[in-house]
Amino acid sequence: MKYKNNRLTIDGINVDFLANKFSTPIYCYSFKKLKENILNFKKNFKKINPLICFAVKSNSNIKILKEISKFNFGADVVSGGELMMALKAGIKPKKIVFSGVGKTSSEIEFAIDKDILLINAESKSEILEIERIARSKKRTVSIGIRLNPNTDAKTINQISTGKKENKFGVDEKTFLRLVDYIKNSRNLNLKCLSVHIGSQILDHKPYEKMLKVVSKTIQKSQYKFEYIDLGGGMGIDYMHNNKKLNLKKYSQSIKKILNKNYSKIIFEPGRSIIGNTAILITKILYIKEGFKKDFIILDAGMNDLIRPALYNAKHKILASKNKKEISKKTYEFVGPICESTDKFSTIKKFQKLKEKDFVVICDVGAYGTSLSSNYNVRPKAIELMIKSSKIQIINKRQKLSELM
Amino acid sequence: MKYKNNRLTIDGINVDFLANKFSTPIYCYSFKKLKENILNFKKNFKKINPLICFAVKSNSNIKILKEISKFNFGADVVSGGELMMALKAGIKPKKIVFSGVGKTSSEIEFAIDKDILLINAESKSEILEIERIARSKKRTVSIGIRLNPNTDAKTINQISTGKKENKFGVDEKTFLRLVDYIKNSRNLNLKCLSVHIGSQILDHKPYEKMLKVVSKTIQKSQYKFEYIDLGGGMGIDYMHNNKKLNLKKYSQSIKKILNKNYSKIIFEPGRSIIGNTAILITKILYIKEGFKKDFIILDAGMNDLIRPALYNAKHKILASKNKKEISKKTYEFVGPICESTDKFSTIKKFQKLKEKDFVVICDVGAYGTSLSSNYNVRPKAIELMIKSSKIQIINKRQKLSELM
Numbered sequence: 001m002k003y004k005n006n007r008l009t010i011d012g013i014n015v016d017f018l019a020n021k022f023s024t025p026i027y028c029y030s031f032k033k034l035k036e037n038i039l040n041f042k043k044n045f046k047k048i049n050p051l052i053c054f055a056v057k058s059n060s061n062i063k064i065l066k067e068i069s070k071f072n073f074g075a076d077v078v079s080g081g082e083l084m085m086a087l088k089a090g091i092k093p094k095k096i097v098f099s100g101v102g103k104t105s106s107e108i109e110f111a112i113d114k115d116i117l118l119i120n121a122e123s124k125s126e127i128l129e130i131e132r133i134a135r136s137k138k139r140t141v142s143i144g145i146r147l148n149p150n151t152d153a154k155t156i157n158q159i160s161t162g163k164k165e166n167k168f169g170v171d172e173k174t175f176l177r178l179v180d181y182i183k184n185s186r187n188l189n190l191k192c193l194s195v196h197i198g199s200q201i202l203d204h205k206p207y208e209k210m211l212k213v214v215s216k217t218i219q220k221s222q223y224k225f226e227y228i229d230l231g232g233g234m235g236i237d238y239m240h241n242n243k244k245l246n247l248k249k250y251s252q253s254i255k256k257i258l259n260k261n262y263s264k265i266i267f268e269p270g271r272s273i274i275g276n277t278a279i280l281i282t283k284i285l286y287i288k289e290g291f292k293k294d295f296i297i298l299d300a301g302m303n304d305l306i307r308p309a310l311y312n313a314k315h316k317i318l319a320s321k322n323k324k325e326i327s328k329k330t331y332e333f334v335g336p337i338c339e340s341t342d343k344f345s346t347i348k349k350f351q352k353l354k355e356k357d358f359v360v361i362c363d364v365g366a367y368g369t370s371l372s373s374n375y376n377v378r379p380k381a382i383e384l385m386i387k388s389s390k391i392q393i394i395n396k397r398q399k400l401s402e403l404m
Numbered sequence: 405m406k407y408k409n410n411r412l413t414i415d416g417i418n419v420d421f422l423a424n425k426f427s428t429p430i431y432c433y434s435f436k437k438l439k440e441n442i443l444n445f446k447k448n449f450k451k452i453n454p455l456i457c458f459a460v461k462s463n464s465n466i467k468i469l470k471e472i473s474k475f476n477f478g479a480d481v482v483s484g485g486e487l488m489m490a491l492k493a494g495i496k497p498k499k500i501v502f503s504g505v506g507k508t509s510s511e512i513e514f515a516i517d518k519d520i521l522l523i524n525a526e527s528k529s530e531i532l533e534i535e536r537i538a539r540s541k542k543r544t545v546s547i548g549i550r551l552n553p554n555t556d557a558k559t560i561n562q563i564s565t566g567k568k569e570n571k572f573g574v575d576e577k578t579f580l581r582l583v584d585y586i587k588n589s590r591n592l593n594l595k596c597l598s599v600h601i602g603s604q605i606l607d608h609k610p611y612e613k614m615l616k617v618v619s620k621t622i623q624k625s626q627y628k629f630e631y632i633d634l635g636g637g638m639g640i641d642y643m644h645n646n647k648k649l650n651l652k653k654y655s656q657s658i659k660k661i662l663n664k665n666y667s668k669i670i671f672e673p674g675r676s677i678i679g680n681t682a683i684l685i686t687k688i689l690y691i692k693e694g695f696k697k698d699f700i701i702l703d704a705g706m707n708d709l710i711r712p713a714l715y716n717a718k719h720k721i722l723a724s725k726n727k728k729e730i731s732k733k734t735y736e737f738v739g740p741i742c743e744s745t746d747k748f749s750t751i752k753k754f755q756k757l758k759e760k761d762f763v764v765i766c767d768v769g770a771y772g773t774s775l776s777s778n779y780n781v782r783p784k785a786i787e788l789m790i791k792s793s794k795i796q797i798i799n800k801r802q803k804l805s806e807l808m
Contacts, residue, residue, distance in 0.1 A: 102740020336506020
């Protein structure tokens with residue numbers, strides 16, 4: 001994402017050109033950025049040599065999964081559908097972990113049949129269900145237990161998952177009891193302690209707290225875990241103000257606990273790998289003069305990108321043509337959906353815009369298309385990827401006829 | 405929805421029977437309730453003899469639209485896709501109004517080609533665009549202008565649409581200027597004043613305020629509007645505590661303004677027609693003992709029903725088997741999605757539940773399936789309708805293969 005001669009480009013290709021050629025709205029990914037994120041992630045955690053399982057829930061486009069798998073990534077899946085998608089993308093079963101609080105019996109069966117690396121169980125009931133199915137198949141199934149470390153990720157409430165009032169994982173006491181139970185099971189092989197405290201975390205301190213709890217729990221359990229799955233949650237710089245999670249420091253803290261427990265670390269990053277690789281290119285349909293602000297009505301709506309409506313998330317917005325003149329009125333960027341919720345951002349002192357201009361909503365690679373819907377009977381946007389200066393269509397624009 | 409011999413039934417059919425036969429989650433509609441709502445709506449507004457245009461955004465299932473159209477309903481559409489759906493359902497073009505702040509040129513063109521009753525324009529720019537297209541087609545197009553009455557619907561913020569800080573409609577001053585503009589246009593025929601103040605309104609007072617503004621604006625415009633489109637927004641009794649909008653009173657207030665202006669009234673109800681006709685039948689996958697509460701983990705998630713996550717909306721939950729024993733712990737009903745947002749309701753003193761039981765989430769007919777998604781690569785639920793004691797499949801369960 002750079003302005004060249006005042007025109008916004010993605011990997012050297014003009015945004016206006018893409019908008020005119022493919023019509024809007026468009027999700028456009030940068031392969032270069034994706035590769036950069038992957039290599040950067042690997043570099044920062046090199047000393048740990050982790051298994052990195054991409055969180056498919058953040059983006060389940062099969063072409064993207066295929067690209068990611070080429071970098072030796074595994075997958076973190078949370079449903080039978082995601083597991084199927086990951087396998088179709090060519091990700092090896094032995095690099096797939098299955099998380100989630102509500103795995104159905106048929107999903108568990110599917111995971112066992114595919115012989116994936118781990119099922120990370122989230123409750124006693126689930127463990128009993130896995131055991132029941134494993135027994136009926138005369139199998140021994142590798143599982144993890146998700147510990148709820150009761151650690152506040154200090155992020156927004158909606159995406160915090162590691163507090164005791166959240167539905168995820170089990171508390172330490174239950175964890176230790178379950179370890180004992182599984183030790184004596186013929187059909188379960190306990191291999192992993194898993195933990196995940198939330199999303200969009202930019203401060204390494206909650207991670208350090210979490211690691212302390214993990215370390216303490218492992219000691220108490222007196223069990224040798226082959227894997228410690230630390231989940232994901234690494235945040236990205238949505239506001240473009242250089243607030244970044246210090247991965248190096250996080251890595252050092254992990255190294256410390258590994259000195260005491262020799263375990264293979266698993267990560268489940270989603271957002272930090274795919275989040276900043278994509279933009280949503282959209283056209284200004286109308287500019288409507290409001291009372292104190294002008295409404296910039298876009299052709300992308302909350303059906304395309306629901307994060308602002310759902311989490312009150314902020315995404316940077318950029319004009320496709322860089323101009324110096326600043327609008328005197330505040331701009332409210334809204335979508336065409338018949339709901340007040342369909343609003344992306346309110347920005348003061350934005351450059352002056354005009355109708356038919358294109359703007360881009362930044363950093364939409366994670367939880368963009370995966371949460372998109374057909375609300376208002378709107379077809380899903382086309383998805384493009386720029387790779388080696390070539391434009392690839394990685395998902396066709398949905399046709400209206402497909403919705404009838 | 406009645407308990408018969410302590411078993412929950414919908415139009416006489418056992419919920420457990422449906423769950424076992426079709427597997428869960430299931431959206432199940434009652435045709436009887438739908439008919440009752442339609443006849444009740446008509447009865448309350450009989451003296452006004454309105455054109456009732458069903459708000460397709462609330463539910464765009466084609467089979468449901470077909471049923472509704474048989475009662476002489478028209479459609480309120482907000483996109484080209486919804487327009488196509490309404491036409492496919494057999495709704496006559498001359499009973500279709502097209503609303504929305506962000507109509508694209510091709511959507512406007514489509515509406516003109518289909519010769520629908522009205523395009524309700526929301527901004528000056530849109531009116532110019534309609535005029536431009538009408539001119540190029542040598543047509544005169546019937547339009548309405550949406551007035552923003554600056555009336556607070558006193559409902560939750562996310563679904564309020566009639567305040568001046570909302571993106572919808574134009575203020576009175578702009579409205580009057582636009583009336584003058586259109587009067588002199590060869591290609592536009594101004595037929596309607598449209599207004600809509602929000603959703604889930606249970607108090608008729610905001611409507612009365614709105615009507616006063618409408619009446620005043622019409623007087624000021626000195627224009628004879630063939631139609632006054634009062635939108636929808638009529639709330640339903642989600643909490644089952646008999647809080648109902650007094651439609652009779654609303655009707656009387658409308659009658660008063662019609663004494664001064666002879667216009668045909670258009671309504672755009674969605675929720676009040678379809679909202680309480682459907683339940684979401686779901687299975688308890690696991691019960692997980694939490695710190696102060698038990699988590700009831702369902703196989704329906706926020707991808708099936710996003711209203712609680714998106715609007716903090718409350719839906720009544722009922723067990724399929726009525727039992728007297730009450731749980732000592734609070735129940736938190738959550739979905740299987742890997743997000744803390746995926747939570748339906750927290751209820752104290754609920755009857756004691758056990759795993760594999762079925763529960764139903766009530767009143768999910770409006771903004772249920774229409775806002776559903778494939779998040780976590782989860783297929784969309786099957787939709788059933790009970791009509792004359794027969795079970796109809798009105799939408800098949802999506803197959804995982806369709807998502808690959």
